[in-house]
Amino acid sequence: MTALQARAAISSCIADFRRIGLGALTALSAAILAPSAQAEEETIVSHGYSFYGDLTYPEDYTHFNYVNPDAPKGGELSISFVGTLDSMNPYARQGRAHAFSVFMYESLLGEGGAGTAAPADVYGEYYGLLAERLEYPPSKDWVIFYMRPEARFSDGTPVTAHDIAFSHNLLLDQGFKSYADSVRRAIPKVEVIDDHTIKFYFAEGISRRSLIEQVGTVPAWSKKWYEETGARLDESRLETPTGSGPYVVESVDIARRIVLKRNPDYWGKDLPFNRGRHNFDRLRLEIFGDDTAAFEAFKAGEYTFRAEADPKRWATGYDFPKTREGQVVQKELPNGNPPVPTGIVFNLASPVLQDKRVREAVALAYNFEWTNESLQYGLYRQRASFTQGSPLMAEGAPTGAELELLTSLGDLVPPDMLTQQARIPHVSNAERLFDRRQARIAMRLLDDAGWTVGDDGVRRNAEGTALTLNFLFNSAAGATLTAVMENFVSNAQKLGIDVTFEKVDPSQFTARERDRDYDLLYDSYAAFLAAGTGLTQRFGSEDAAFSLFNPAGLASPLVDALIDAALDAETREEETAALMGLDRALRYELIMIPLWYNPSHWVAYYDQYEHPDIPPYNLGYLDFWWYNQDKAEALRDAGALR
Structure with missing residues (x-):
């Protein structure tokens, strides 16, 4: 299941980086130095963690700045899902699960619902949830978490260090191979000191980036539940492990809906971390076979909140009586994340696509300008970068610290990367789908x-073999996206390429995507704003052959070296230079055809919800919005809702 995350609001990213500042490590403002019970050296003890030690929220914070601490509790928020689901276990290769399947679980360092940012107004900062504090040496060779004794699973049993160790090891033994292999290399040992204290040891000779937050954000599952049920993490299933979070599963009808309800006995409801959050009594997911049916159901009031992704519908589809009468609100809300790097991904294991000239020619078949004006109402911007709009975006030719780093890598760096501007998408004729000028360039290639x-x-090679490509596509996609891809395929076919546009149902799409059974694929990578071990899973060579997070199968020594440089950076300036170089290298490798992005969130909802000012890194409708009882009753009295 491809995550659709965020787009860029450049000003907020720049403001955040200016606030953080570049150069030497900032002071450990939120941490205190204390003698360690585990070692002779002084250690850092803190209520939260960031790699450079700077924390926005002090130990005595009462709530996050962007929430309404007095938000009322109650009501329901309902959303839709288009496609088929057959599992409530997203950690298995088999089956297809929704984000609702992870809402019940918490971690030592807290996150937002389904792994979204919390706090959502800062980047790269983590605060204790199941853990009330953590301790680590300046070397970050290990970390100890001191857990809250009051933490409870929804069945009333305590959440202990034994559950955390069990969950960590379960992911290693039965989780995704790319994740498990990476973590085993980095985290050789975990030690349960007592029922509420756990220590993780980190391997020598590797970067300390992301290790503490890695172990701190592992979901906490009940060891007792797994042992009693005999369930496995690597098997598709509908039953869910006991969690400790604010919601529990009320009902699952995998063909129709999933409903979560608030746990009235939730142990953490009064923590500062949670104040003003988790405001709805129920969260409901309605499941539809196609997007047209889903939109008609929204208009009829069968569900109440819609994040829109179709530009045609956004531009023309919301002119119906309920919006004209103010019962449905249509809004564009700010988005501070860089856009998800979505595009047409090349499977680099495909022999014909290993020649970059072929990839460049295929890329020239995509006409953003015509697509945006003719099918997308001019609402999008073209994406070039994996960190679009952020201070990490490579622009022009490399200079300064980035140039010094690239030069130091010697023969790994192609000479033209040192002198030419970062790769940007070609410009096509907006008045004609098939741009003859770009087509001539593609044909020469x-x-x-x-x-x-x-x-x-x-087109055939010297052996007489035809140039054929298979484009795997999810049949549940909306009409506009399907039309865009069909037009791209048509252009590629005019170049003499035999492209098969294969639309398959969501279950087949997921299975074949995991097996890399395609030449081309509409998919996405993850944007980045900081160094982390996730970069190796997404872009690194070691796991490239099987990583589910690297659909192109990219394996580049240059990319590996830049990831290592980012992970080994000791200052923000060094990290910025390495990540800017990484963005430049990824674009140079041409692993996907970059498409478009929307710098805002498009949302429509029945006028019974309210929200604070939206923070940069999370729209938060399932997290910190709230329900207005009076408005909801007025909608029902008017017959607007079912």
Whole structure:
């Protein structure tokens, strides 16, 4: 299941980086130095963690700045899902689960619902949830978490260090291979000191980036539940492990809906971390076979909140009586994250796509300008970067610290990367889908690569083999996205490439995506604003052959070296230079055709919800919005809601 996260609001990213500042490590403002019971050296003891030690919220914070601490509790928020689901276990290769399946679980260092940011107004900061404090040496060779004794699973049993160790090991033994292999190398030992104290040891000779937050954000599952049920993490299933979070599963009808309800006995409801959050009594997911049916159900009031992704519908579809009468609100809300790097991904294991000239030619078949004006109402901007709009975005030719780093990598760096501007998408004719100028460039590239056109218009190599590509596509996608991809395929076929546009149902799509059974795929990577071990899972060579987070199968020594440089950075300036170089290298490798992005959140909802000013890193409708009882009753009295 592809996560759709955020887009860029440049000003807030820049403001955050200016606030953080570049250069040497900032003071450990929120931490205190204390003698360690575990070692002779002085250690840092803190209520939260960031790699450089700077924390926005002090130990005595009462709530996050962006929430309404007095938000009323109650009501329901309901959303839709388009496609098929057959599991409540997102950690198995088999089956397809929704984000609702992880809402019940918490971690030592807290997050927002389904892994979203909390706090959502700062980047790279973590605060204790199941853990009330953590301790680590300046070397970050290990970390100890001191857990809250009052923490309870929804069945009333305590959450202990034994559960944390069990969960950590369960992910290693039965979780995704790329994750498990990476974590085993970095975290060789975990020690339960007592029922509420746990220590993780980190391997020598590796970067300390992301290790503490890695172990601190593992979901806490009940060891007792797994032992009693005999369930496995690597198997598809509908039953869910006991969690400690604010919501529990009320009902699951995998073909129709999933309902979560507030746990009235939730142990953490009064923590500063949670104040002003988790405001709805129920969260409901309605499941539909296609997006047209889902939108009609929204208009009829079958569910109440919609995050819109279709530009045509956003521009024209919301002119219906309920919006005209103010019963449905249509809003554009700010988004401070860099946009998700979504695009047409090349499977680099495909022999014909290993020639970069072929990839460049195929990329020229995409006409953003015509697509945006003719199908997307001019609402989008073209994405170029994996960190679009952030201070990490590579622009122009490399200079300063970035140039010094790239030069130090010697022959790993292609000479033209040192002198040319970062790769940007081509510009096409907005008035004609098939841009003949770009087509001529593409045809020359294909000719140079040895794929020449025969009398039948099909390109073949010297052995007579036709240039064929399979484009795997999810049939549940909306009509506009489908039309965009069909037009791209049409353009590629006019270049003499035999492209099969294969639309399959969501279950087949998920299975074949995991098996890398495609040449082209509409998919996404994850944007980044800081160094982390997740970079190796997404872009690194070691796990490239099987990582579910690297659909192109990218394996580049240059990319590996830049990831290592980012992970080994000792200052923000060094980290910024390495990540800027990484963005430049990823674009140079051309692992996907970058498409478009929307700098705002498009949302529509029945006028019974309220929200604070939206923070940069989380829209938060399932997290810190709230329900207005009077408005809801007025909607029901008017017959607007079912």
